[in-house]
Amino acid sequence: MKVCTGCKRSLPLASFAADRNRGDGLQVRCRECVAEYSAAHYRRRQAALGKTVREKADVPEGHKQCRTCGEIKPHSEWHRNASASDGLATRCKACRAVHGRRDHLKRNYNLTEAERDDMVASQMGVCVICLKAPAVHVDHCHETGRVRGVLCFNCNSAIGKLGDDPGTTRRAADYLEGNAWKPILVAPGVYRLPS
Template sequence: MPDGLQAYCRECSAEYYRQRQEAKGKKVRERVSVPPGHKRCPQCSEVRPHSEWERNKTSSDGWASYCRECRAARNRASYLKRRYGLTEAERDAMVAAQRGLCVICLKAPAVHVDHCHETGRVRGVLCFNCNSAIGKLGDDPDAVRRAAAYLEGTPWKPTLVAPGVCRLPS
C-alpha cells in the first residue's frame, strides 16, 4: 500500500500463500514453532539448539541451513559424487564386496576410495595406510615391486653389467 503497510496481517497472508501453493499441487511444509535459541533443520526435521549449528554470516539468521550432522553428511556425499562420481550406496557396495577390509593389508577397515591419478578411474576402497603408500609410490607398479623385493630381502640395488650399463633386479 502507499502507506507502507500490507492489506493483510502476516498470518493471513501466509495462509493465503499456502492455499495458492496447495491449489497448484505443490507441497507446503507446516510451520513449526521453534523456541528462542533453537533452529529447525530441514533435512532431519529436528529442532536443535544453536550450539549444534555452524555460523553463517551471509544467512538471514546468522546460522547455517542444516545442523552439523546433516551438513557433514551432505558434504561427504557431495565430495564423493564430485571427486569420484560415486554415490554413498555405490561406495558401500564396493566395501561390502571387499567384506569391509582393505584388499591390500586385509587387516584394517576399508574407508578411503582409491583411484588412478592418470585416468581418474576408481580402483577400490582401501585403508588409509595402504592408500597413502600407493600414492607416495606414485601409482607406479615397478616401484611397488621394488619395495616388495626390498622387504623380502632380495637384492634391490642395480648391478653393473658393463661400463655405463646397469641391470635392475626383476
C-alpha cells in the same frame, strides 16, 4: 498512533511500513500482519504449484528447525554460515555429515553408498592390500578416475604417496624384501636399472 486494518490494534507509526500511495504515507496493515499475509500467500502459491510446503514451527529462542530432518535443535548443533540471514547453516551438523559423505561419493567417484557397500562386502570388509584393517577409503586412479577398490587409510595414502606408480611400488616391495637396487650411471642423467 494508527489502527491496523488486519489485527485492529492501535500501534505506533513505526509499526507500519511506508506506502506513498496512501494519504498518511503508511500502509494500512502493520508490519506483523503484512509478514503473516505474505507468508500465507507464499504457502498457498507453493501448494498450488504442487510443491511441499513446510509449516512454520514454533521454535524457542536459541534454537532452529532443520530443513532435512525437521528436528528443532539448539544453535550449538549448527555450523556457521555468514551469508545466511540468521548466521547458521540450513542443515544441522548430523544431517550435513550424512549428506556430505553421500555427496562426496557421488561427486568424486560417481558411486552411491550402496555401490560402495557392495564393494566392501565383496572384499569381505577388509582392505585388499594389508588384509587386516577395515576397508573405508575409496581408491581410484588419478589419471582415469576409475575406482579400483576400497582400502584402509594407511594403504590408500601409501599408494598415493608412491604416486600410483606400479614401478615405484615394485621397487618398494623389493626394498622391503632386502633387494635394494642401485642404479648404474650410463651417461649424464641416464641410469641402467638392474634386471
